[in-house]
Amino acid sequence: MNIHEYYFFDSLDEKEKKELEKISRKKSYKKDEILFYKGDEAKYLYLLVSGIVKVYKHDYKDNEVIIHNLRAPTFIAEIANYEEIPYPANCSFEVDSEVYVIEYNKFKENFLYKPEISMMLIKSLTKKIKALENFINFSITADSNIKIAQFLYENEDILLSLRQVKIASILNITPETLSRKISKLKKDKILENDKGYIKILDHKKLKELSQF
Numbered sequence: 001m002n003i004h005e006y007y008f009f010d011s012l013d014e015k016e017k018k019e020l021e022k023i024s025r026k027k028s029y030k031k032d033e034i035l036f037y038k039g040d041e042a043k044y045l046y047l048l049v050s051g052i053v054k055v056y057k058h059d060y061k062d063n064e065v066i067i068h069n070l071r072a073p074t075f076i077a078e079i080a081n082y083e084e085i086p087y088p089a090n091c092s093f094e095v096d097s098e099v100y101v102i103e104y105n106k107f108k109e110n111f112l113y114k115p116e117i118s119m120m121l122i123k124s125l126t127k128k129i130k131a132l133e134n135f136i137n138f139s140i141t142a143d144s145n146i147k148i149a150q151f152l153y154e155n156e157d158i159l160l161s162l163r164q165v166k167i168a169s170i171l172n173i174t175p176e177t178l179s180r181k182i183s184k185l186k187k188d189k190i191l192e193n194d195k196g197y198i199k200i201l202d203h204k205k206l207k208e209l210s211q212f
Contacts, residue, residue: 003047003100006073008124011116019110023103028096031161035076035091035099042080042087045104048072051097052158054170057089066170068128069094071158075124081108082121095161147171148181150210152191156200163196 002017003009003024012020026049029035035046035053053076055068067089070076080087081104111117151171152159162170168178182198185191190202190209200206 001049003049003102006047006049008047008073008075008120009117011114011120012111016111020102020107023106023110024100026098026100028098029093031093031095033093035093036087038088038090039086042077042085043104045078045081045102045107046076047100047102048074048076049098049100052094053091053097054094055089055091064169066172069170072097075121078121079125079128082125094166095158144171144173144177145181146210147173148178149185149206152198152200153203153206153210159198159200162198164193164198165196167198 003020003026009017009020029051038057048070050072052072053070054066055070055077056064056066059065076091076099077087077089079085112121148167148171151167155162164178164182165175168175171178182191182193185206186193188205190205191198191200193199
């Protein structure tokens with residue numbers, strides 16, 4: 001798909017769509033490749049069009065703390081562009097992915113004045129704020145059984161690309177804890193795993209376990 005075919009840009013006319021194409025380019029990234037580091041200047045607006053990225057920081061013990069896992073299609077860390085500040089966190093790819101890289105200064109000059117585009121970015125930011133609030137609340141109050149069940153149920157389409165150690169990292173639990181819980185779910189015939197990859201067998205039971 002061309003960039004103007006994504007619903008974010010439905011309001012553009014033909015001339016504007018051509019202008020957007022001029023200031024954008026699609027790039028492919030490999031799993032674990034870095035898109036940007038905390039403190040980098042936000043020169044580009046990134047639109048993830050396939051794949052998954054993680055936005056993360058490190059705590060005082062240098063442990064990785066995941067803030068967001070973003071799935072296509074979505075903008076990535078657009079708050080840095082909108083506020084014209086350095087990126088507040090790091091970003092890397094969880095799987096092979098594709099991103100439209102948009103020259104932000106030209107995008108701002110040519111498109112941000114349009115109410116529809118400004119509102120689109122505001123809605124995108126609001127959605128991420130709500131997701132972060134839910135993530136914080138869920139991380140604090142939900143037990144590991146619910147966290148694991150909900151993640152597996154909501155992300156079935158990418159389970160074959162994520163090893164258990166990666167899932168444990170995303171959920172901020174130890175690999176040992178995840179392994180014990182997965183063994184219990186296997187025993188109950190809710191799922192199976194092969195060489196570290198998980199497959200859901202009983203969606204109904206897993207959904208029931210994921211209720212928070």
